[in-house]
Amino acid sequence: MKAGLALFLHSARRARTLVLALAALVAGFQILLAFAARSLEELNTFGRLAALVPDFLRQILGPSLLTLLSFRGIACLGYFHVAILATLVGLTIALATEPAGETESRFLDLVLSHPLARHWVITRTIALLAACIISLLGAMMLGTRVGLYWLVPADLARATFRVVPELTLNLGALLLCWGGIALAVASTARRRGVAGAVTALLATACYMTDVIAQVWRPLRPVATYSPFHYYNSLNLITGSSDVTRHALILACIAAAGFALAYLSFCRRDL
């Protein structure tokens, strides 16, 4: 346990600067979004923006478009904006592929030549993933809360903030899910770059499939295999998503990835 903790602290120290910087960035972005949402609300812009959307696009995108073009949609944009999602999933993949990097550099030869069970390498990474995801989403949630309660009238802030814990929970489950997939890949890989690239390509493919499936019905059955299918943020904002079921599905994928990582890493040649 003591040795496992030492390994965790070593990795946490290495990741800390990046995670803290990103946490500050996403928290700041959320405050900025609350400010932008308030400005648009004051100018009564949301209705005009919605009116500008062509009919065919409105038909394709359905009610989610109206959700996006609302105070709540803009204030919570950070939870589903593609840049933020890509950054968070990217960081998760980078953290989860640490065992492959340590195998590649033979740093694990040094570490595992000591009386440390192999499973600690995977346990350490899972703990690190959990800690980083909690820190990032905690910062994001804090940024949203500060932005809303500081800049927005209390009633509107309360109504908007009500959806944030559910968004955070599902986003956390999505990130953990990609962490599990990346860790499963990394536990069999000899190169971190390969593990990261494979998982990133898979994530991009899954994201694109989910996005295209939203506007092209034939792809919808395939999209159910994409983890992004279970993070429908706009439905979460309107409260029409099955939060618990989706979070559980994502958590199950994460757990399967972690289990696979334990199995393959403990059996493999390093």
Add this chain to the structure above:
Amino acid sequence: MPVTAAPPAISIQGLTKRYGRLTAVKDLAFEVNQGEIFGFLGLNGAGKTTTIRMLLDLLRPNSGSAAVLGHDCQRDGLEVRALVGYLPGEVDFYGDMTGRDLLELLGRLQRRPVSREYRRELQERLDLPDGDLCRKLREYSTGMKRKLCLLQALQGDPPLLILDEPTEGLDPLMQESLYDLLFQLKREGRTVFMSSHVLSEVERVCERIGLIRKGELALLSSVEDLHKMARRNVRITFSADVAAQPHGLPPEYEILEVKPRAWHLRVRGALGPLISSLAGLPVLDVDVAEPRLEEVLIRYYREDNA
């Protein structure tokens, strides 16, 4: 009370490791006694590092078994690694860590706490002062990295040291210092298992050697016996011209050159027959060169290349 013999420091039985079609180590079997310095030799790719990594359970053998101080390396890997200090042949460090960070991290992975006094003593022996340990690893030279690796292997004061090419990258003075350290460890009852390319180093430091060739053990011998296998160069100088040819010599004697005033022979075994054949000749000087271990080992290496 029954007396139980101490288990060998390392016992390898029928160890085989295959990577697809390539057999890296094949049916390897030998033992290393406690308290000895054992040299593990072989050309690049012969299977030395693969064998070492199987001892540490970093690689899993396809068949056979290995045990360290009575503990099976696969079934009882944690116990084995608690008894071993390992110097890897190559490793990449995180450049933003300091030497001290690395030592502290690896020290915390030990079962027993690392003695600060012992570490300080090792620092002095390996010429790695506190100032160097506070520097980032990206600033370390190859030799400093090697010394740091040695320090981490030794800091837990383990009963068995497994050193993969320990003097690689060290300057001659540091090599001397390391040899002294290894002798001291041996005197204290520690066992050293070291792989090496440097034959003079093996000759000087090791008591026994194992030579691995294409994954198979080609030679297992004490250094003393190897010396006996080696042929000595003998030059005999005469004070006057000698018409006689060397005669009645055993087949282990190889006559290299015969001149009226000098003979040059390569001799394996006792010198008695040569001395007898010199009776009555005007011998001025007999120069017997020390047998060189390298000569024997290179012969084994060449068979490898043949």
